[in-house]
Amino acid sequence: MNDLKIKRPRQADIAKLAGVSVSTVSRVLANEPGISDTVRSKILKVASEHGYPVKSASEAVAGGLALIASDGVTGGLSVFYESIVDGLRAGTAEAGMPFEVRMVREDRATPEVIRDYMQTADAEGLFLVGIDPNEKLRGWLEESLTPTVLVNGTDPSMHFDGVSPANFFGAYEATSRLTKAGHRRILHLTGSHRHTIRERVRGFEAAIAAVPGAKGRLVPLTFQGSASREAHELTVAALAEDAGFTAAFCMNDFIAVGVLEAVTEAGLRVPEDFAIVGFDDLPCALMTNPRLSTMRVDRAALGREAVSLMLSRFRDRTAPARHICQAVVPVPGGTVPNAEPVRDADDL
Template sequence: MTRVSLSRRPRQTDIARFAGVSVSTVSRVLANEPGISTNVRDQVIRIASELGYSIRPVPAVQPQNQRSVALIPVDHATGGLGVFYEGILSGLRGAAARSGATLLPRLVRSSSLKVSELEQTLSETDATGIFLVGIDPPEDLCDWLLGSRLPAVWVNGNDPNLQFDCVSPANFYGARLATQHLIDAGHRRILHFTMSHRHTIRERVRGFEAAAAKNGVTARIVQLPSASRTSTEACEAMEAVLLEDQGFTAVFCMNDMMAVGVMEALTNHHLSIPQDFAVMGFDDLPCAAMTMPRLTTMHVDREAIGQEAYYLMQRRIADPSAEPRKVELAVRLVEGATLQSRGKKPEGREISA
């Protein structure tokens, strides 16, 4: 067996390098978190021991006694984003089942969620933890959760005050990559369709703006009503933009449903996709594979978000005093046919006088 050594005090980055794993994996192994294979766990522990890294014992969690509630907005679960949240819930359920724990989903009206309603839900379910799925809780609810010390994880959420554990896709970086992909294809006048009603979605707006500013392109944000739940509003908004005829040649949509509406408007105006107009989506929902041509989009691993959220809950229950952890999962480009090949510049449409 080859032994490893250092001339200084070892760090988790050293363990990760010698073990051939990520620093995140090392951190989770040393914290005794679930979800790590036996071989990887043994390898990390062995390397840490050989390097002389001090491993602090973490009390084991008794998952069979755990009952967690997952609060899911009813408008999201029953609307076009239902499949998105179904994937997250599947990840949560799978992780809970593997740990022998119980997960109880509950549909709520997130816009009117009250402390009294949450207290009643917890009383009825005897839950020891709560997942806020796609919910940005109001300030009074955050204060109550902090005061109660109830383990809580924001799922597909981003706590701007860094007081809660949260997990989400890499919204800023994903949006920046999506916009850069359009720019690399030669587009210099780009639209962004959004509804900036949540912290996570505003991160996508920031990613779009960052890529546009870095490359000096003309960017315009088209804000849809926060109550929009179908592609209809996106279609109507896109038709209004086309009537203005400002010479835009590409659009990045905050999700695939908006992209479907944008594509409908382009077809109604007899514009060819992607020759006249390029379209980029986000989330890689099933509808992205149903468009003609196939939508270019950014894939979000929804089940992985649910799984990671459950691991955060396990960590929080095992060590209630641990510092809050924010986890962002990478997204990846899904090549479709609504964007011309990289490097091939579009001709663009002339701007009316």
């Protein structure tokens, strides 16, 4: 049929060999309806010939539904969640898992609403993306043994599987970049009810406590409107106090942009007079001047790991919950002095 040799075929390889789209291959391998028998047979034949694992209809993986907090997405974090959803789509496609995505306001995430969503999507598994289940929802999910994975979420009681960035260690590393550069009075602009963000606060406080003479201050945001604008205003107020703060660790990169604007407008040099570290490594980090020093979260990997947890949960619904932490990696930039690799003497 085709002389193309593939050691570990992907769906894209099967699509190329069969002369169809990747989405068509994904639908066939997931045993979805709506594909002609001729096309279905051709794809399954190509997949089998090249060693791609093909499930029969009786072995089909149960469907999954991802619910995303529309409050967060429409509040400016759409790019953050977009990458997570990409990872979920890729992971479910590889697993042959039927998959749908819906947005819902977090205050409307009730058992009744979610039950209806899952029935409509014919889904057995639930991915809660950026949503911490409230007491009522927790009770229903546990009682019904609904396979549930918190994506970019943490369950302190470990009743639900989850995957998240290493928020504590990431925040500790971010703050340490500032203390290692000599800063001893550091602001932390933050604010959220979510467990993941509380872990970043804990990491910040632990890094401050680890350095004699260091002092940190939490600067809470309300997130009423633009986070960058609010961060700008709060930073202006903090600088006006003349309390000696010379650095800021920001909950995310949007906030860091507002801090950078306020510091620059105050006539301070970055990073010589004031240093800044963001979090998430969002596209806006590439657009600042100087380029923002931040912490990279592999958001697509969060989605893929969530799928692996769901598949395990499908196999054993009573197994102890598991949580996967993805490492958060420092990203060099120009808003922290002495924290990036030293250049050769000839370059100085």
